[in-house]
Amino acid sequence: MFGHNQPFDLQRMPWGRKMSMFIVYEDFYNHDLYLSHVRTGILQSERKNLFRMQPVTGGEILEYTYFADEKHLRMDTGKGSVELCLDELDQVRIRGRGVGLRLTCPMPGDKCEGLFDKRDGSIEISFGIAGKSLWLPLQGEMDRKISYDNEGSVSEIVIEFDPDDGGAFEAAAHEYILNRKRDAYYRPFDEIMQDSAESFKNFKNCYMPPVPGYEDTTNYAQYVVWTHMQGRDGQNGAFKQPLVYMHRQWFAMAFSWQQSFNAMAMLNDTGEAWRLLTSLIDYQLDSGMFPGQISTFDVKTSVPQAAMQGFAFSHILENAGDGFLTPERCEKAYEPFCKWTRFWIEYHGTGEPDHLQYLNLYESGWDDGTVFINGIPCQAPDVYALVSLQCEMCGKMAGVLGKTEEARAWNDRAKRFVDVLVKDYWDGETFVPVVTPTKEKVANRSLVSYLPIILGKRLPEHIVDKIARTLIAEGEYLTDIGLTAESLKSPHVSFSRVFYVMGKVLSPANMFITVGLKRAGKDKEAREIARRWCDKIKKSGFLLGFAPLPTEVNGEPYIDPNVPNAGDTWSWTSWSAACFLTVSHYVLNT
Amino acid sequence: MAESFEIRQLNMIPFSRRLSRFMLYEEKKEDGLFPAGLYLHLTADMYKPGGVFVPGRKRGIIHLSPIRDGKELPYKLKATPSMLTMETEKGNIEFTIDRPEILRIRSCGVGLRAFSPLFRMEVPLRMNDGSLELFYSNLGNVLIRAIEGAADFNTVWRLKDWRADDVICDLTPSQNGIMEAAIHEFAATEAPLEKYRPFDLCEKEAADDFSLWQKKYKEPCGDRELFDMATYITWICMQRPRVDAPYRLLRGNMMYNNRFGIDYVNLFEQPLLAMAFEDRNAKAELIGNVLDLMSPDGMLPAFTNNKEPQYGYAAPPVIAIAAKETAGELQGPALSKLKKLAFWWLEWRDPDHDGTVSYAYAKETGFDAGLTIRDGLAVKSPDLLTYMCVLSELLSETDADSGAYWKEISRGMLGKLTDTLWDGEEFVCRRSKTYEKVMGTDFLGYIPVLLGSKLPGDIARKLTDAVSAKKAWERKDQVPLAAYLVKGFLELSQKERAEAAGKWFIGFVKEHGFVNKIGAVMYSSWSASAYLYITAALGI
Structure with a gap:
């Protein structure tokens, strides 16, 4: 190895x-x-x-x-x-x-x-x-x-x-x-x-068989996640159950939303997937918020991470069936997830019905995305998609528990968020964020503006078609190694190490988009992007981000000393490994 | 008393309140980006000077200045325990702390400018209702809300710098000239209150809380101002478990060493903090909260705060000195933890298996440069045996089932102390395995004075003569330790010597303030407690 x-x-x-x-x-x-x-x-x-x-x-x-x-x-x-x-x-x-x-x-x-x-x-x-x-x-x-x-x-x-x-x-x-x-x-x-x-062999059973041509890469990916699963009890620490660390050094902590990224990859063991999906409930605050990160000595509550569980949940349901969703599991998880979803709706409301915003860049995960170029609070399109899927998740659990009225209410709410997203933010080309205090639209070319594709066929067909056409076009976002987080035609694009989502080809971004395109019925586009990105991972390992070009777009050198550092171009991360496992199985697998 | 006592050294001790993370303190000098003047800051719970993770932040989070018509005004500061006032020619601004997590502000005729230099990963946010939220990464969050008047501020984000423009928030009066505002601090989420309590009520409650706090100490015979200052310091150093943090290490209210730079609980200092109280329940409560920090196997960390415990080495069992005074008030769980503590030392720190516990790491003495450990060999030290002697004697009196066992342990510890570590002239440290003498700080050899009449007469005489001849209480570092010598002399009925040591310490405080060492930048609860203990014990 x-x-x-x-x-x-x-x-x-x-x-x-x-x-x-x-x-x-x-x-x-x-x-x-x-x-x-x-x-x-x-x-x-x-x-x-x-x-x-x-x-x-x-x-x-x-x-x-x-x-x-x-x-x-x-x-x-x-x-x-x-x-x-x-x-x-x-x-x-x-x-x-x-x-x-x-x-x-x-x-x-x-x-x-x-x-x-x-x-x-x-x-x-x-x-x-x-x-x-x-x-x-x-x-x-x-x-x-x-x-x-x-x-x-x-x-x-x-x-x-x-x-x-x-x-x-x-x-x-x-x-x-x-x-x-x-x-x-x-x-x-x-x-x-x-x-x-034996432990590793058993762990591999969480995952579906590897896609032909990617057997070794899959083995490496599983090894990365396996070695990053941490959290023994009894050492006076904060862990209540094992969680997946992002790194084993540098960001040596379990990030909240990354547990969902890992859960959705474990389609062959929905019990383990469910455990990871629900793991943050142990730390839920009275407000309903899940903390952002957990490690031995700290639970960081200053900023939550995006509500990813609904998206992961829908992926597991669609691919592994709902057999894992027993009444007992729903009984334990329903109220906490309702509380978490209501936290997003109530604390992140703009004041206008069914309108949502991010209050902090780090909530979205797109820390330096150009969606935030005009500041915050910002009504970014991905929050609608993620919270809508959260509502669906609550609706599904309510259904299992026989709470018919609540199920209907959650499903209606899910649909309303999609309706608002389409009506108020789609401009014919892309979803356009809005800065709440000034109501100005934010001109940007961040890939996150297309993240609502994770809604799949819940979006109108014309929107799906447009997103697919944009993202498969060479030279806009699509490169030889996958989609860049910022358009290559953007005046802000940069592959420098000091930036995170300003241009590099990032694992979670490519996972969101390829899974979304496939859900939306755009198999061909999804597969093409996925193949390029998975091939890069196969060749270069589980880095979080890759520069798609040897220089900046304008030919200038970019800053990347390529020495050990906490940035996304040096250390392997379980986050990338989990994304690869999802994309390779779901998108590339025929 | 609170209203007549003025806090004059806001550069050495902040305006704050018991259990509150807020502090207002004065920076005397400009430092690049940071102007001189009054700063708002929060207890950081980190072991770094200034206590912040973000590089570049050398000072408090928000600089405050009075303004009128957009221009900053010169001012004087006046502070009592319940209210801080910025006095200008055009009007005054007053601050008080409501619930520990809400700072209240009001003014007449002038406004307040809050200037916050921001660094990478620090974010300002305009909330729907017009209030300003500031996110300070690991330090915490702050919400600024105008109650009367207006709040105008900028929140411009510089994407490529991963930070916002420095924030200027002007709190301006309404047409009637009144401005009122609230600043909340919180870890996760917060909403402004629908209704805020009257400012004067908040101020009165803070004043009453301080008065109640002072009653836990013996009324002073001597300098009232020093008493007020000392009790103020201990009052504001009391911190609580973070109420909205799901994982927090503190299990009860604890006294930090200070509020800015050493914002943690140092377990070596806790006995003096407890001994300073006259109120026996307060003593017992503090001791109980210290013991609650114990690990499942009986180890007390050297220090801790809400975030980071230091289990790399143990705190010495010095808590026994305070526990012995309070045995009658200690509850069952506290007593059983004391037993666990004794067992921990016997089990984990007796590498020679000769019944003599030892220090494995130099810092386990509680002294920064206490001991010379070489080749990994633990060291038997007279202070440790003293603490163990006191602890096991306490257990002999309180452990109904095993009193005789602990009596034997106590006798054994005393025997080892006098037979092995007394060289005829002084107490020494000895290395495990080889029993050779070890270099260590002299003070370790003075601690046995705390045994009082338990020490054989000739040893006690030689020890106290040596301590007195050397004036061992005249320290430059960890100065509050003088209090132990005062206690020891009193235990041995050597009142004159106790007074000599006590008066020296009081003189030190008068000259240098309530600091742990000469040149310290902040007053400390340890020094304040030593003062309160000494003056009460000596009746001076």
């Missing part, structure tokens, strides 16, 4: 395992592998560089190649090898044959509180708020060396595992926040590896 002589390496995507906080990255600058444990609530926190791993023999550092898959990570030198595997709790296991392993932790004093020798053969290293790890040898020797700066703080910790006389060593490390002792018993290494493989 990853490594030397593999399609991808670990510079952009860490090796890991579902529910394990350990990750291994290849450092971009020195190309060594780093073992870290990542547990943070700080947006854009970088935590990939705790322990640098280097195979050693007789004190000499050895060069190595590596290979990593769902079972293990292996470092091969000319003199022996080192392997790592992860369990689903808190443990990383390491074993070596013929060589030892040195782990160097160069930490400034304020990041590392120190090392504690527990005098039972194990040592604990504390990284303050970020957590602790406990290290112990199971076979062979463990040595450690601690260096201090002039002020007495730890400046470096080196742990080295060396083979015994038989040439082998084995070690374990645990990560945790509070306190831990060594286990009384350690399972065999091979058993943990097998367990990991």
